[in-house]
Amino acid sequence: MTIHQTSLRRRGFLVSGAAVAGGFSLGFSVPFGDGAAQAAETKEINAWVVIHPDDKVVIRIARSEMGQGTLTGLCQLVAEELECDWSKVAWEYPTPGENVKRNRVWRNFSTGGSRGIRESNQYVREGGAVAREMLIAAAAAQWKVPAAECAAASSVITHKPSGRKLTYGAVAAAASQLEPPKDVKLKDPKDWKIAGKPVKRIDTLDKVTGKQIYGIDFTMPGMLVATVRACPVIGGKLKSFDAAKVEKMPGVKKVVAIDGNAVVVVADTYWQARTALAALPTDWDIGKLGEVQQETIVAMLKEGLDAPEAFVGNRVGDAKAAIAGAAKKVEATYSFPYQHHVTMEPMNATARYTADKCEVWCGTQNGEAALAAASEASGLPVAKCDVYKLMLGGGFGRRGRSDYVRQAVLVAKEMPGTPVKLIWSREEDMTHCQYHPITMARLTGGLDAQGNLVGLQIRISGQSILASLLPQNLQNGMDPVVFQGLMASGVEAAYGYNVPNLLIDHAMRNPHITAGFWRGVNVNQNAVYMECFMDELAAAAGQDPLAFRLKLLKPKWAAVLKAAADKAGYGKPLPAGHFHGLAQIMGYGSYVAGVAEVSVSADGMMKIHKITAATDPGHVVNPAQIERQVSGSFVYGLSAALYGEITVKDGAIEQTNFDSYNMLRMDEMPKVETVLVPTGDFWGGVGEPTIAVAAPAVLNAIAKATGKRVRDLPLMHHELKKGS
Amino acid sequence: MAVLNVNGKALNHNADPRTPLLWVLREQLGLTGTKYGCGIAQCGSCTVHIDGVATRSCQVPVNSVGNRKVVTIEALAANGTLTKLQKAWVEFDVPQCGYCQSGMVMAATALLAAKPKPTDADIDAAMTNICRCGTYQEVRAAIHAAAKA
Numbered sequence: 001m002t003i004h005q006t007s008l009r010r011r012g013f014l015v016s017g018a019a020v021a022g023g024f025s026l027g028f029s030v031p032f033g034d035g036a037a038q039a040a041e042t043k044e045i046n047a048w049v050v051i052h053p054d055d056k057v058v059i060r061i062a063r064s065e066m067g068q069g070t071l072t073g074l075c076q077l078v079a080e081e082l083e084c085d086w087s088k089v090a091w092e093y094p095t096p097g098e099n100v101k102r103n104r105v106w107r108n109f110s111t112g113g114s115r116g117i118r119e120s121n122q123y124v125r126e127g128g129a130v131a132r133e134m135l136i137a138a139a140a141a142q143w144k145v146p147a148a149e150c151a152a153a154s155s156v157i158t159h160k161p162s163g164r165k166l167t168y169g170a171v172a173a174a175a176s177q178l179e180p181p182k183d184v185k186l187k188d189p190k191d192w193k194i195a196g197k198p199v200k201r202i203d204t205l206d207k208v209t210g211k212q213i214y215g216i217d218f219t220m221p222g223m224l225v226a227t228v229r230a231c232p233v234i235g236g237k238l239k240s241f242d243a244a245k246v247e248k249m250p251g252v253k254k255v256v257a258i259d260g261n262a263v264v265v266v267a268d269t270y271w272q273a274r275t276a277l278a279a280l281p282t283d284w285d286i287g288k289l290g291e292v293q294q295e296t297i298v299a300m301l302k303e304g305l306d307a308p309e310a311f312v313g314n315r316v317g318d319a320k321a322a323i324a325g326a327a328k329k330v331e332a333t334y335s336f337p338y339q340h341h342v343t344m345e346p347m348n349a350t351a352r353y354t355a356d357k358c359e360v361w362c363g364t365q366n367g368e369a370a371l372a373a374a375s376e377a378s379g380l381p382v383a384k385c386d387v388y389k390l391m392l393g394g395g396f397g398r399r400g401r402s403d404y405v406r407q408a409v410l411v412a413k414e415m416p417g418t419p420v421k422l423i424w425s426r427e428e429d430m431t432h433c434q435y436h437p438i439t440m441a442r443l444t445g446g447l448d449a450q451g452n453l454v455g456l457q458i459r460i461s462g463q464s465i466l467a468s469l470l471p472q473n474l475q476n477g478m479d480p481v482v483f484q485g486l487m488a489s490g491v492e493a494a495y496g497y498n499v500p501n502l503l504i505d506h507a508m509r510n511p512h513i514t515a516g517f518w519r520g521v522n523v524n525q526n527a528v529y530m531e532c533f534m535d536e537l538a539a540a541a542g543q544d545p546l547a548f549r550l551k552l553l554k555p556k557w558a559a560v561l562k563a564a565a566d567k568a569g570y571g572k573p574l575p576a577g578h579f580h581g582l583a584q585i586m587g588y589g590s591y592v593a594g595v596a597e598v599s600v601s602a603d604g605m606m607k608i609h610k611i612t613a614a615t616d617p618g619h620v621v622n623p624a625q626i627e628r629q630v631s632g633s634f635v636y637g638l639s640a641a642l643y644g645e646i647t648v649k650d651g652a653i654e655q656t657n658f659d660s661y662n663m664l665r666m667d668e669m670p671k672v673e674t675v676l677v678p679t680g681d682f683w684g685g686v687g688e689p690t691i692a693v694a695a696p697a698v699l700n701a702i703a704k705a706t707g708k709r710v711r712d713l714p715l716m717h718h719e720l721k722k723g724s
Numbered sequence: 725m726a727v728l729n730v731n732g733k734a735l736n737h738n739a740d741p742r743t744p745l746l747w748v749l750r751e752q753l754g755l756t757g758t759k760y761g762c763g764i765a766q767c768g769s770c771t772v773h774i775d776g777v778a779t780r781s782c783q784v785p786v787n788s789v790g791n792r793k794v795v796t797i798e799a800l801a802a803n804g805t806l807t808k809l810q811k812a813w814v815e816f817d818v819p820q821c822g823y824c825q826s827g828m829v830m831a832a833t834a835l836l837a838a839k840p841k842p843t844d845a846d847i848d849a850a851m852t853n854i855c856r857c858g859t860y861q862e863v864r865a866a867i868h869a870a871a872k873a
Binding site: 065066067068069200201203204205206207208209210211212213214216217219225250269270271272275342343344345346391392393394395396423425426624625628631632633634635636639657658659663664665666667669671672 | 739740743744747750751752754755756757758759760761762763764766767769796797798800801806810813814817818819820821822823824825826829847848849851852853854855856857858859860861862863864
């Protein structure tokens with residue numbers, strides 16, 4: 001297996017980590033020895049499982065770890081079926097190039113949409129089960145007994161009648177020569193011993209000692225460091241630059257233009273490159289785009305609220321007629337601004353180009369897309385390229401796009417043979433993202449005389465991610481992803497309310513700012529629109545928001561909302577001045593709900609005291625990691641609700657760093673209690689869905705506390721003081 | 725050639741004197757555990773100790789350090805044993821992506837040195853580092869656990 005033997009490995013660079021189920025030791029962080037001798041003994045049982053003579057099990061994981069815990073969860077699933085000793089499990093990434101060579105044996109590398117476990121659980125478990133059967137068969141052959149008389153547990157195969165035992169390491173070589181069985185039976189989850197348990201993450205130790213290598217930390221002999229400045233207006237071009245002004249500055253090796261829209265300085269160190277880039281005179285051609293202001297974009301969206309043409313995403317009955325004939329009509333307009341992902345690690349990639357090979361080392365959420373980008377930028381066929389994935393300092397959707405990989409390769413191509421690490425400054429990162437799209441929504445509901453919801457219309461106006469990034473995926477011009485959480489049916493993000501007359505449509509309005517997938521994607525704003533308006537409808541009907549929802553919600557949605565409400569003590573007395581707000585949604589195949597306990601002081605200070613969050617992800621692979629994804633989701637969702645806002649001035653992004661783009665810190669973090677209510681009949685994701693309920697739950701509590709309905713985010717622009 | 729006292733050793737570097745300490749640590753001395761997040765002392769990913777004080781190294785010109793003692797994340801378990809705070813970090817499975825965690829651990833280590841039994845308010849005041857994965861709940865729990873250990 002070539003990925004065991006890259007020259008990088010021999011230099012002691014590790015793409016792998018070790019699992020330590022109980023306890024820890026520093027020695028455990030070195031999973032592989034050097035040298036070919038050990039590599040020669042190490043046996044690949046199948047694409048997923050490699051077993052070393054000392055019984056160490058290396059599990060190959062194609063999805064990228066970016067904090068969400070997918071490495072641990074997927075290793076648990078493979079190990080469960082493999083029947084191996086969890087304390088001997090280590091992991092490694094296969095490369096996307098290897099995947100191509102082996103006919104995509106590891107299938108999809110793309111890590112987004114909370115898909116890691118829910119979409120690959122079947123085939124990774126089969127990978128573990130097939131390897132187990134091959135190991136058992138090898139032991140049975142050695143003993144000359146039927147395999148059916150043998151069983152495996154904790155990396156040991158036992159011949160049941162005689163009690164003879166062999167370890168996995170002892171039979172790995174023989175097992176690797178066997179034909180894999182065609183069919184394997186997977187375990188019933190109720191029999192799981194490793195999966196389903198709150199085992200510790202397998203990638204923690206190096207992250208608390210500073211040893212973990214992220215893309216930005218990567219280094220290799222002879223490497224130079226580059227930094228880039230692209231046209232401040234997305235879509236603008238580079239007119240001219242004066243390299244002579246900086247070429248003689250300390251450490252500077254090269255000044256190049258790439259893609260006609262960016263300048264790059266290559267130097268011995270980042271700081272030298274950055275210093276020179278700051279001094280580099282550049283002139284941009286931004287044309288008419290320079291006239292675009294935030295108000296221009298808002299006006300564009302406002303127009304869409306009343307536009308006659310719109311893509312219909314969900315229609316039941318005749319909403320317009322039902323609302324027209326209703327006893328009471330409620331209408332409100334909401335808005336949700338552009339958001340930035342803000343991975344803590346700015347974009348970066350290292351590339352080395354020669355006439356017959358292009359290699360990239362980087363953190364990426366999509367190794368295969370990074371490989372395609374390397375091929376395209378280098379002009380070399382995919383077979384002559386490869387991508388070595390490194391740990392991501394955050395992804396959140398940002399690293400699903402390969403723009404930074406392309407740039408690194410273009411720069412490396414200017415200096416054949418020399419590895420170049422391209423690092424974006426935070427300022428470059430903040431101003432050249434694919435942003436969470438900006439949208440508005442007008443919601444109109446009709447209530448009958450008894451306060452029943454008889455008709456609901458939601459007009460979304462705003463930007464389409466697919467139109468921005470994947471126009472080939474539009475369906476007759478329509479972006480179905482816009483309706484996440486509001487979809488008529490499906491296992492992904494279906495609308496949970498039974499409304500007799502419903503019309504949800506989208507007037508697509510696409511400003512020049514690139515829109516992209518941002519953790520939680522369109523469920524985020526759709527939950528704000530739907531769940532805040534549900535409270536408005538309940539108030540208009542004179543009903544409690546929970547009772548009002550439960551009358552309309554389908555069973556799985558209702559069960560999760562009820563679980564959160566019960567755990568939070570919804571309806572029971574709260575401390576004076578505290579109020580509960582709630583929200584629910586289905587997204588990424590899972591059902592989630594949240595209850596926020598909030599107070600607002602007389603002078604307008606809002607405090608979130610507690611969040612209670614319920615999730616039905618179908619199957620639970622690691623409850624401790626789900627809890628962390630849920631509480632972390634509130635940090636992400638509340639950061640957006642309180643502070644998140646990217647705005648445009650003269651065509652460019654106004655926010656440049658953390659001083660102009662604030663995020664939730666420790667002192668604002670409420671206690672989050674997670675309630676897991678798995679129904680065990682499907683596989684849902686957990687990295688993203690919960691984010692969506694954070695903002696509406698809090699906004700609904702604020703409305704109760706103050707009587708003020710905040711309909712435009714972020715919250716920081718709103719005065720919550722009584723009487724204001 | 726200039727000298728820096730880092731992790732108990734006198735280390736030579738040839739960076740421009742105005743280079744931030746962060747980049748000297750990372751690019752001249754190979755200590756990449758200290759991270760670049762924002763460069764404007766907002767996020768705390770670059771936190772190191774200078775004479776025991778938690779300091780954001782991205783805003784410290786290297787020539788201002790003088791002979792003061794710089795300690796980075798790499799020194800905490802230098803003898804092969806995790807500190808009690810690092811042990812608590814492992815016990816509570818604090819890191820997610822982990823990128824901000826060097827800074828978190830360094831800030832929390834300085835907090836415990838100054839206040840061995842910190843209250844929640846002490847933690848709120850000292851731990852202003854940004855974590856985008858949202859590990860704050862586990863960070864708080866781990867600090868309290870380390871204080872009791």
